[in-house]
Amino acid sequence: MKNKLTYLLLLFFCSQSISASVMKTTNEPDSAYIFAYATDKNTNHNGMHFAWSIDAETWNSIGPENKFLGSDYGTWGAQKRMLDPVVFQDEDGLWRCLFSVNEKDGVVANASSPDLINWRPQSYPILTTAGNCGAIEVGYSTKDKHYFISWVSKTGTQQGIYATTTKDFHSFTPVVSVPEAARVNQRTKVQIAGEDQVGTILKVSWNTIDELIKAQKLVDYKRILHGETMAGDAVRFASLKPVEASITVNPTQSKSISDMLIGIFFEDINYAADGGIYAELVQNRDFEYALSDKKGSDPSWNSTKAWSLKGQGTKWDIQTADPIHPNNPHYAVLAVEQTGAALVNEGFGGIPVKSGNKYYFSFFGRMLQGKGGKITVRLVDGNGDVCGVSAVNCSATSWKKQEVLLTATRTVTKAHLELIPQFTGSVALDMISLFPQDTFKGRKNGLRPDLAQVLADMKPRFIRFPGGCVAHGDGLENMYRWKNTIGPLEARKPQRNIWNYHQTAGLGYFEYFQYCEDIGAEALPVLPAGVPCQNSSHGGHGQQCGIPMSEMQDYIQEVLDLIEWANGDAKTTWGKKRAEAGHPKPFNLKYIGIGNEDLISDVFEERYAMICKAIQAKYPEMIIIGTVGPFYEGSDYEEGWRISTELGLPMVDEHYYESPGWYIHNQQYYDRYDRNKAKVYLGEYAAHLPGRPSNIETSLAEALHLANVERNGDVVSLTSYAPLLAKEGNTQWTPDLIYFNNTEVKPTVDYYVQMLYGQNAGDTYVPSLVKLSNQSSAVTKRMAASVVRDSRTGDYIVKIVNLLPVAVKMNLDLSPLGALATQGVYTVLSGKPDDKTAKPVTSLVTVSDVCKGEIPAYSFSVLRVSAGK
Numbered sequence: 122m123k124n125k126l127t128y129l130l131l132l133f134f135c136s137q138s139i140s141a142s143v144m145k146t147t148n149e150p151d152s153a154y155i156f157a158y159a160t161d162k163n164t165n166h167n168g169m170h171f172a173w174s175i176d177a178e179t180w181n182s183i184g185p186e187n188k189f190l191g192s193d194y195g196t197w198g199a200q201k202r203m204l205d206p207v208v209f210q211d212e213d214g215l216w217r218c219l220f221s222v223n224e225k226d227g228v229v230a231n232a233s234s235p236d237l238i239n240w241r242p243q244s245y246p247i248l249t250t251a252g253n254c255g256a257i258e259v260g261y262s263t264k265d266k267h268y269f270i271s272w273v274s275k276t277g278t279q280q281g282i283y284a285t286t287t288k289d290f291h292s293f294t295p296v297v298s299v300p301e302a303a304r305v306n307q308r309t310k311v312q313i314a315g316e317d318q319v320g321t322i323l324k325v326s327w328n329t330i331d332e333l334i335k336a337q338k339l340v341d342y343k344r345i346l347h348g349e350t351m352a353g354d355a356v357r358f359a360s361l362k363p364v365e366a367s368i369t370v371n372p373t374q375s376k377s378i379s380d381m382l383i384g385i386f387f388e389d390i391n392y393a394a395d396g397g398i399y400a401e402l403v404q405n406r407d408f409e410y411a412l413s414d415k416k417g418s419d420p421s422w423n424s425t426k427a428w429s430l431k432g433q434g435t436k437w438d439i440q441t442a443d444p445i446h447p448n449n450p451h452y453a454v455l456a457v458e459q460t461g462a463a464l465v466n467e468g469f470g471g472i473p474v475k476s477g478n479k480y481y482f483s484f485f486g487r488m489l490q491g492k493g494g495k496i497t498v499r500l501v502d503g504n505g506d507v508c509g510v511s512a513v514n515c516s517a518t519s520w521k522k523q524e525v526l527l528t529a530t531r532t533v534t535k536a537h538l539e540l541i542p543q544f545t546g547s548v549a550l551d552m553i554s555l556f557p558q559d560t561f562k563g564r565k566n567g568l569r570p571d572l573a574q575v576l577a578d579m580k581p582r583f584i585r586f587p588g589g590c591v592a593h594g595d596g597l598e599n600m601y602r603w604k605n606t607i608g609p610l611e612a613r614k615p616q617r618n619i620w621n622y623h624q625t626a627g628l629g630y631f632e633y634f635q636y637c638e639d640i641g642a643e644a645l646p647v648l649p650a651g652v653p654c655q656n657s658s659h660g661g662h663g664q665q666c667g668i669p670m671s672e673m674q675d676y677i678q679e680v681l682d683l684i685e686w687a688n689g690d691a692k693t694t695w696g697k698k699r700a701e702a703g704h705p706k707p708f709n710l711k712y713i714g715i716g717n718e719d720l721i722s723d724v725f726e727e728r729y730a731m732i733c734k735a736i737q738a739k740y741p742e743m744i745i746i747g748t749v750g751p752f753y754e755g756s757d758y759e760e761g762w763r764i765s766t767e768l769g770l771p772m773v774d775e776h777y778y779e780s781p782g783w784y785i786h787n788q789q790y791y792d793r794y795d796r797n798k799a800k801v802y803l804g805e806y807a808a809h810l811p812g813r814p815s816n817i818e819t820s821l822a823e824a825l826h827l828a829n830v831e832r833n834g835d836v837v838s839l840t841s842y843a844p845l846l847a848k849e850g851n852t853q854w855t856p857d858l859i860y861f862n863n864t865e866v867k868p869t870v871d872y873y874v875q876m877l878y879g880q881n882a883g884d885t886y887v888p889s890l891v892k893l894s895n896q897s898s899a900v901t902k903r904m905a906a907s908v909v910r911d912s913r914t915g916d917y918i919v920k921i922v923n924l925l926p927v928a929v930k931m932n933l934d935l936s937p938l939g940a941l942a943t944q945g946v947y948t949v950l951s952g953k954p955d956d957k958t959a960k961p962v963t964s965l966v967t968v969s970d971v972c973k974g975e976i977p978a979y980s981f982s983v984l985r986v987s988a989g990k
Contacts (some may be wrong), residue, residue, distance in 0.1 A: 149327040155237075156180055156311055157208035158320025159220070165202040168192065169218060171237070172313050173330045177322055180313045187337045193243050193720050194222040194230055196595075196658035203230075205256050207307055207321050208237075211268070212261065217290070219257045219270070229254050229270065231290050237329065238336045242721045242756045248285055249296050252276040260305045262286075271304055291723070349782035350810065351818045351954035351979070354926045357899060361927060365894040366976070368921075369934045370908050372887050378834025378909070379800075380884035381582040382827075383875065384642065384841045386804060387633075388588030390620045390854055391847035396469035397861065398572045398846060399628040402480070402555040403427075403538060404469045407615060407625060408439055408451040414617045416658075424451045427467050431539070434459025445485050445520050445551050448605070448614040452551035454489065455542060463539040464550070470850070471535030472555065473863040474500055474508060479558040481565075483524035484540075484550050485611060486515040491546020493517075498527060500536045508533050515548055526558070534864050552611050562639045566610065566627065571866050572846070573636065575859060579872075580879040583643040585804060585841055586633045589717045589776075593649035595619045596657045597666050600649045603630045603683050607702065619654065620853045631699070634687065634708045643711055644687070645839075648680055650716030650748065651728025667724040677735045684710060684740050714804075716748035718776055721760035733768050746772045746802050753777040753790070765799055772838060776805040781822035784808060785902050785924070788825070791833035801836055805843035807856060807871070815856040815869035817979055818954040824874045824922045824981040828907040831920075834886055842875055873950055873961050877983050881918045883909025887938070893929075904929065917941065919984040923976045933972035933984075940989030947971050951980035 156172040159165065168188035172180040192203040206220040216234045227249030234240040248254060252274035260269040270293075271284040284299045310319050349357075387393065396404065404427035415422045424439040436456045444450045455464060466472075474480065482498050493516035500509035508531040513523040538555055542548060560567030561574065587601055594600040595617070605614035606629025613626040630646070637644040652667040668676050682695050687710035689696030696707065715732050719725050729747075736743055747765035750757025753775065765773045779787075794801070808822035823842070830837045847857035849867075858875065860867040868876075887908040893901055903924035910917050917938055923929055935941060947966040952959035968986050976982055 149331070150175060152324055152326050153330055155323050155325055155330060155333070156309075156313070156318070156320050157206060157218070157323065158313075158318045159203045159206050160186065160318065162186070165204050166191075168203050169206050169208075169220075171333055172311075172318075173333070180311050182313050183333050183337050185314060187340060189237065189333070189336075190218055190232060190234075190240050192220070192222060192230060193655060194228070194245055196656045199658060205308075205319075207257050207259055208323060209259055209307075209321070210323070212266075217259075219259060221253065221255045221257060221272075223253065224255070224275070225253050227252060227254055227274070229257055229272070233290075237333060239759075240756055242760050244290070244723055246291075246293060248293060249274065249283065252279075252281070254283075256308070258305050258307045269303075271299060346786045347780045347782040349785065351781070351924070351926075354954075358926055361900070361925070362895070363930065364900065364904075364925065364927060365930045365932070366904060367892040367932045367934070368889055368906050370887050370889045370937050372937050374888045375885050375910070376835055378831065378884060378886045379838040380882060381643070381839050382830065382834060382837070383579065383581060383879035383882055384583035384585065384645070384839055385576055385579060385581040385845055386585040386589070386841035386843045387845055388586075388843070389591050389618060389624055389628075390588065390844050391857060392469070392622065392851040393844075393846035393848070394628045395623065395625050396851070397848050398568050398576075399625075399632075400557050400560050400567055400569045401625070401627055402468050402472045402557070403466050403553055405466075405623070406553050407449050407611075408453055408551065409449065409615045409625070410623050411617070414623045415621045418621075427469075428453070429465045429467075430462060431465050432462030435462035435542075437464065440549070445611045449551065449611050452485075452549050453553075454547060454549050456547045457491075457542045457545045460543055460545065461541070463541045465540075466538040466553065468535075468537060469848075469863065471863060472500065472537060473534050474529035474532065474536050476529055476532045478529050480509070480527045480529065481524060481556045481558060482511065482513070482527050482554070483522060483556075484513075484553040485520050485522050486517070486551075487520050487549050488516060488518050489547040489549055491544060491548075493546060493548065494542075494544035496548075497539075497541040497543060498525065499539050499541070500527070500529060500533070501539055502531070502533045502536050506531075508536055512543075515542075520549075520551075522552075527555075554610075561636070564632075564635060564639070566632065568628075568632070568636060572859070572861060573640075575866050575868060575872075576845075577640040578880075579876045580882070581640070581642045581841075582879075582882070583645045583712065583839060583841075584633070584637050585645040585647060585714065587630075587647070589647075589805060589843070590619050590654050590656070591624075592647045592717050593652065593654045593719070594657075596653050597668065599657075600653055602679070603646070603648070603686075604679065606630050607686070607698065630683075630686075631702050631704070634710075635704070638708065644708060645712040645714060645746070646683065646710075647714035647717055647746075648683070648732075650719055650725060650732060651676060652716075652719060652725050655718075655720035655722075667728055670727075673728060673731055677732055680713075680715075680732055681735060681739055684713065684736070684743065710743075712744045712746060712772075714746040714748075714774060714802075717774070718751040718805075719748050719757070719761075721750060721757045721764065726760075726764055729764065730768060733770060737769075744772055745770050746774050746804075747799070749773050749775055751776050753779075762798075770799050772800045772802050774802045774804040776803075776843075778805070778807050778809050781808045781810065781818055784822040784826045788829045788902065788905070791830065791837055794833070794836045796836055800838040802839040803830065803837060804839070804841055806840070807842055809856070813855040814955070815858075815871045815957060816954065817870055817950075817952045817956045817959055819856065820870040820874045820950070820959075821922060821924050821979060821981055823871055824878075824920075825903075825905055825924060827874070827878050828905045828920055828922055831883075831886060831907045831909060832888075834909075842871065870950070870952075870957060870959050873959075874981060877948060877950070877961060877981065878920075881909075881911075881920070881983050881985055883911045883918055885910040885912060887917070900925065915988045916985055917988065919986075921976055921980075921982045921984075923978065923980045923982075926978050928978050929976040931972065931974060931976050935968070935972060935986075938988070941968060942987040942989055943968060945971070945984055945986035947985075948983045949977060949980055950982075951977040954979060 168191035204221040254272040686695035691700035749761030808819040950961040
């Protein structure tokens with residue numbers, strides 16, 4: 122039934138498109154009217170809509186409420202609002218939409234379009250700091266050749282009318298107060314579908330209206346296609362007969378592809394770093410948690426978070442006079458009048474310890490009053506039983522680091538740490554740390570070994586870090602600055618995480634680079650493009666608070682310093698700092714990302730170009746990866762590609778999170794890309810279903826997409842699923858590739874697809890022809906094969922994705938590849954669509970048996986076979 126509906130819809134859409142031009146001269150008028158408006162539904166988040174009318178009296182909505190233009194201003198949720206849009210055609214024939222962004226900011230949002238359908242990136246000139254800009258109106262003076270923009274401004278109970286003029290919508294004259302009579306009264310109230318709406322009426326050609334209607338129908342049609350899920354397969358394939366597949370490889374048409382396709386993208390989201398892969402067991406070790414980390418939403422989130430005092434005779438507080446370092450201003454002071462009380466840390470939901478394992482305990486201390494002495498350090502379980510104990514001395518009157526190795530006597534999943542001074546007096550404590558000796562590769566200040574290993578098992582060719590939104594931050598002060606994350610831990614600068622918690626910077630740039638080296642992956646740091654996140658809620662909403670141009674040269678030097686830090690000789694200024702940290706040899710950085718999902722605005726473009734040109738001039742060998750926004754289409758995508766092409770960047774970073782249906786119906790997406798332009802890094806993607814589960818359906822959609830990416834491995838160079846890690850009970854985003862708690866790592870089904878592609882990557886693509894016994898589009902789009910060769914081993918790898926609800930009888934002809942080993946390694950991942958626990962099964966097989974065997978329903982299969990000798 123649904124298949125039939127989709128087919129009829131396609132026929133209808135195509136017939137409408139064809140008949141429109143044929144019937145135009147006989148049925149439609151030369152011109153009619155459109156009405157542009159925005160409703161107050163969904164708190165003004167639904168964007169701009171259009172309706173049309175022959176007589177400007179009776180109106181027909183194009184939608185209903187189809188969003189032809191949405192606001193990009195400010196953070197998600199609280200902002201991204203559109204109020205009182207006014208649409209007009211400027212003197213150059215370009216359509217413009219000006220609108221208010223909220224009830225408080227003196228901003229006039231400006232967007233332009235050649236056709237009312239495809240809109241360029243928006244700009245948000247701040248015209249006044251005294252009130253907002255509401256009910257905007259625009260007029261044009263043919264005499265002065267400028268546009269007269271007026272608005273109603275409200276400040277408390279005061280209201281006034283103000284205006285400015287502009288010739289280009291970039292530069293504006295000083296704002297002046299004007300009388301009501303200066304207004305042109307552009308807004309009209311009409312009734313659409315029984316509801317009153319206020320907007321602007323414009324007379325346009327019928328062709329303009331026709332194109333708007335077609336655009337809306339195409340959106341609806343795509344929504345149906347992309348909304349297809351396996352839940353509809355019982356109906357969609359009710360009459361499906363057994364399917365046979367003939368697959369023949371053609372090595373004569375082989376081509377080289379990227380051997381860097383599978384990587385990982387690490388972002389500190391969902392407590393991925395502190396409390397996650399960063400092995401520190403003490404929460405808030407630096408006493409730097411602040412109410413602002415969570416925007417004041419949690420009164421307990423302050424310098425004492427995760428700490429408490431147990432026992433009598435001791436008081437404690439937080440002080441800031443004479444800290445260890447200006448970047449770490451807060452510390453705890455214990456005033457001990459009677460011994461026996463303990464300063465207690467709960468860890469990140471408890472401290473897991475394992476019997477016989479050793480843990481480095483350390484802190485910085487100084488005596489403020491008294492002689493000092495021993496401090497007992499112990500691990501205690503929930504019943505109050507001690508599971509590890511030691512002691513350190515504290516008697517110095519200036520900050521001094523003390524440390525001791527503590528051994529756990531029992532395995533406990535939720536212990537807590539206690540510090541018990543054995544003296545009276547007043548002592549200051551900071552940077553209190555409990556670190557496992559057992560870290561990945563035994564690195565000091567290293568990573569949790571089980572999490573680090575499950576990532577290494579993917580065989581990633583690169584690691585992108587420190588994040589996406591985390592990198593460019595929530596406002597200028599929250600931008601991730603790499604220099605704040607290197608050097609001694611006590612000197613690093615912690616800050617609010619954009620995902621509303623705290624970053625200690627214990628996991629910093631040195632640790633990221635070290636981990637890349639440890640697993641043989643290229644480092645791919647991403648730096649802000651001189652602007653914070655376009656979704657910022659601090660410092661001016663979005664990118665309007667870009668780094669002042671007077672400070673841009675300093676920021677550009679910061680970017681260049683990173684390259685010197687990573688690659689410079691130990692005698693260079695920044696190379697020396699790397700060497701002092703314990704890595705005299707260069708890291709040999711090859712890639713650097715500039716920007717992340719940015720709004721490609723004028724503010725962004727100017728700074729972006731300055732940074733990229735500076736890198737190109739000093740380090741021409743560096744592979745700069747640009748940004749083209751958060752979606753696979755739209756203004757940021759188009760403008761991002763344009764400016765990256767102008768700058769001659771070698772690679773751009775594409776992002777999109779789409780439904781399984783999108784991946785099914787967009788398998789030729791990269792086939793159309795110009796091979797002479799920049800290569801593609803698919804930096805963030807995932808298949809999203811309603812409710813955001815990770816299951817067989819999402820994983821197979823991603824396997825299907827990667828098969829198509831491998832076919833286009835000559836233009837797509839890198840890919841990484843996102844997000845990577847999520848701590849159970851602490852998620853800001855789902856789905857994620859790997860879930861974990863303090864003691865367990867729980868890879869998802871999607872993880873195994875990434876792992877299988879990473880472990881079975883190739884550098885040569887061998888085309889293959891897939892012929893199915895059933896040639897219906899619904900069937901052929903759900904079966905794909907990809908054959909690659911790994912030149913390092915000489916192995917051929919065949920990947921087959923079956924999104925059909927039936928097994929497929931296969932006839933795989935590998936004979937054109939020449940002599941092959943008779944046995945190979947065969948891995949199958951399969952299950953029901955909603956299966957969240959499926960794991961791949963690997964076996965040693967006879968190759969001929971697999972070639973004449975069956976591909977299970979809903980499965981991803983990988984056959985690896987060596988070339989014969």
